[in-house]
Amino acid sequence: MIKVQEEHCHAVVDYDLINKRIRVLDYEGKAAALADILIKTGKERGMEKIIIFAKTYDQKDLLQKLFLQEGEIDGYYNGYRALLMTYYLDQTRKTTNSWERQDHLLQTILNQSKKPIRDHGFSFQIREAKAEDSEMLTDLYKKVFPIYPAPITDRAYIEKTITGGSVYYTCFSGDTLISAAAAEINTKLGHAEITDCATLTEFAGHSILTRLIIELEKKVKQMGIFHVFSLARAESIGMNKTLCRQSYSYGGRLINNCVIFNGLENMNIWQKKLFD
Template sequence: MVDIIENIKGSVIQHGSHNNRIYLMQLNTDDTHGLIATLDDMALKNGYGKIFAKISAPAWNSFKSADYIKEAVVPGFFTGKTDGFFISKYFSAGRQKAQNIEKLLRLVKQAGEKSANNIHRTGRATRDVVSCKPSDAEEMSVIYQQVFKSYPFPIQKPIYLKRIMKEGVLYFCIRIEGKIAAIAAVEIDLVSKNAEMTDFATLPKWRGMGFAGMLLRHMDKKTRKLGIKTAYTIARAASRGMNSVFKN
């Protein structure tokens, strides 16, 4: 099931049953209170368990008064000057309380430790990171079909990949013997000068070779050249592999 992306009063949201939540991706502050009320109504109507939002620090008080809580603070997230807040509002006690908290804390700790398996076992020529083109969309979609059983965005469809690449999302890959072994993307916000590193996927046979880290470092260099101040990703605590990439 693919989630829906909508523009509401100038703000961009993603919502659907895949994650059972609303994600406020971009806030238009012209009518913050009106948007908050609209999101509440949408969450209740659809039975979503959570609203997750990415906002700038000046907007925090409006959301705080509407029972949102801070999940994370990123210094200088917007243009390198204004802090960014990742905040949430829960509509069920079960959704708010993490299950197996001790296990999650252990996974987060382990993610900070360099993996002994992260050994580059192929020649340098096979580890070059290259840009993907719209003509690669078919092969890219096959990779995502093999790696993800489901995904909140339709990245398993070539037509979607072609569209977002034309809209400015940059995809990069590592090829082995001419075929894609690993892939990732960066969504750049040139106005806010931040970039989300996302859509990482490595075929099972090539895992443990550090390809995700190579892709991340390449994208980091790319975004720095474009004047990006902050690069980030959004990953669950249980995603040890992804957290390891960003912590190492």
């Protein structure tokens, strides 16, 4: 992350070279001025897409800069909504052939009843991860994800995220790590992202990630965080179903958002308030 400080705006910016995108995760000042800077910088650096987590009152100004809204996250800015406004520096990045099929998958998931998980027969052990678990976590992620938008197969990276405030919950079968999920916490903005969710294929069908997400939600609530969101591969029936059944609401779809699993993929946005 880089802090950009210009005359009319300050921003926290992720120049993501792996995914050829620029993400603005927080900002103050004139969004239109920020957009001009990002478009110029993005062209110079060979980026393909810009994503601004925009404040609702900046939508009109960004539309005038030809940004499009691809989604929204309730509570992102200390209880206030963020609009995910995007701009394509490479128009081919805007093209997707899977939208209609993914709409069909999503509609099927949204139409399904929310079944409670069953405790009967669950024989695995769940606990919060520690920094010394980083090697096991990287080994798990290597087995599950051929490619991923963040360096989660790097032990040093995992250690840094844990010591830096992210929370991981893990699930074991005996001494074998079989599943993990994380909450990336932003105390300044009052939200957490549920991310880095993985389960070994042979242990699918036990609602393990559902249980891990429940534990993460409990943890972040204890820390005073009451808004969470998650991005799920639009092609992943299991992950989208898990979030939907846990009362996350659909918030849109980011086109060709990042390189994950097999290549550039669309990502569904899910969001949840951790209070009634």
